Amino acid sequence: METEIRPQKKQRLQWLDALRGFTMIMVVANHVSGMAFEQPIKASSALPFLILFRMPLFFFISGFLAYKANLTWNLRTLGELLLKKVKVQTIPTIVFFLVAAALLGGGFWRNIVEWVQLNTKGGYWFTIVLLYMFIIYYVFCYVVEKLRIKMWLALTLLFLVSMFCYETCYLPHDFSWALGRKHQNAFMNTTSFLNLFIYFPFFLYGNIVRRYWDKWQRLFDSKWFFPIIVVVVFFAALDSQMWHTLRRAWAIVPLTVARFGLLTIVFLYFRHYQQYFTQLSVMGSTLQYIGRRTLDIYLIHFLFMPNLPTIGKFLNIYRHNFMLDVTLSVLVALLLIAFCVVASNILRISPFFRKWLFGR
Numbered sequence: 487m488e489t490e491i492r493p494q495k496k497q498r499l500q501w502l503d504a505l506r507g508f509t510m511i512m513v514v515a516n517h518v519s520g521m522a523f524e525q526p527i528k529a530s531s532a533l534p535f536l537i538l539f540r541m542p543l544f545f546f547i548s549g550f551l552a553y554k555a556n557l558t559w560n561l562r563t564l565g566e567l568l569l570k571k572v573k574v575q576t577i578p579t580i581v582f583f584l585v586a587a588a589l590l591g592g593g594f595w596r597n598i599v600e601w602v603q604l605n606t607k608g609g610y611w612f613t614i615v616l617l618y619m620f621i622i623y624y625v626f627c628y629v630v631e632k633l634r635i636k637m638w639l640a641l642t643l644l645f646l647v648s649m650f651c652y653e654t655c656y657l658p659h660d661f662s663w664a665l666g667r668k669h670q671n672a673f674m675n676t677t678s679f680l681n682l683f684i685y686f687p688f689f690l691y692g693n694i695v696r697r698y699w700d701k702w703q704r705l706f707d708s709k710w711f712f713p714i715i716v717v718v719v720f721f722a723a724l725d726s727q728m729w730h731t732l733r734r735a736w737a738i739v740p741l742t743v744a745r746f747g748l749l750t751i752v753f754l755y756f757r758h759y760q761q762y763f764t765q766l767s768v769m770g771s772t773l774q775y776i777g778r779r780t781l782d783i784y785l786i787h788f789l790f791m792p793n794l795p796t797i798g799k800f801l802n803i804y805r806h807n808f809m810l811d812v813t814l815s816v817l818v819a820l821l822l823i824a825f826c827v828v829a830s831n832i833l834r835i836s837p838f839f840r841k842w843l844f845g846r
Contacts, residue, residue: 544612545686579613
């Protein structure tokens with residue numbers, strides 16, 4: 487199905503908003519499974535699969551939306567964009583980080599000291615890492631335009647560099663910050679650069695797809711692309727989750743292929759069936775609403791996270807039940823999202839809170 491993306495500023499792609507809403511549900515469902523149900527990743531039949539594509543897809547969408555076709559890059563534009571992103575990404579994160587530290591168990595100062603040292607920041611790492619990505623991307627676009635470098639060449643080089651950094655995260659024998667080390671690099675954790683290394687390639691992938699949309703659409707619509715990618719992803723996911731046939735530096739290849747492939751499949755699904763994700767359908771309008779409130783939901787949902795370890799124990803007894811695992815996680819996630827939306831709407835009554843807590 488051919489779709490056209492036009493550069494008008496106010497035009498929204500309804501199916502993309504719905505996709506973002508779906509991704510937010512998957513993020514919250516994953517947190518419900520791991521935090522509310524207290525399910526270990528290895529014991530869950532849903533967590534390992536959801537983790538493959540949920541965050542990569544989120545950063546893919548962010549990169550997709552970051553591209554502005556008619557933007558002229560100069561110091562004023564660069565400064566305005568950076569200032570806006572810093573305000574939107576940092577102030578709400580700091581406020582809700584402090585609120586979570588005060589409300590959640592462990593003690594206010596103890597939580598702050600402990601969370602700051604972790605790359606996950608008590609769950610509030612996403613907006614920080616996304617800010618890093620926007621800063622890198624905006625400065626990159628400005629430099630490329632000023633130096634008159636061909637964008638496709640510069641983007642290719644940046645993507646290759648990002649993939650090299652990504653690869654280092656999975657080489658614990660060679661890099662101190664790599665996943666799998668007992669004592670990871672303190673600087674990488676404190677700054678959350680580790681997560682930047684892991685997810686920046688997916689941001690760039692989304693940006694590349696958006697920037698060269700017509701060419702990617704022809705590829706997506708070709709008869710051979712979707713069948714091949716489904717088969718490749720099937721075997722890549724099996725190898726990364728079960729077989730583990732490759733070792734050392736090559737072990738990350740199936741996982742990487744599965745991540746890029748799965749997010750592409752989900753993206754193509756929403757694009758192909760976009761007529762079902764419009765404002766005219768209940769499902770479409772609901773997902774779009776969640777998609778437009780992703781920042782609110784992300785910041786608030788940790789505060790309402792229920793404590794349901796009994797469900798986790800039940801799922802551990804009846805393992806390998808993917809349908810039951812996902813269903814329970816999603817149902818609780820939807821209830822949690824509803825609470826977040828209500829809390830968000832209450833706060834948004836105040837123009838001050840609406841501007842400084844949610845960026846609008």
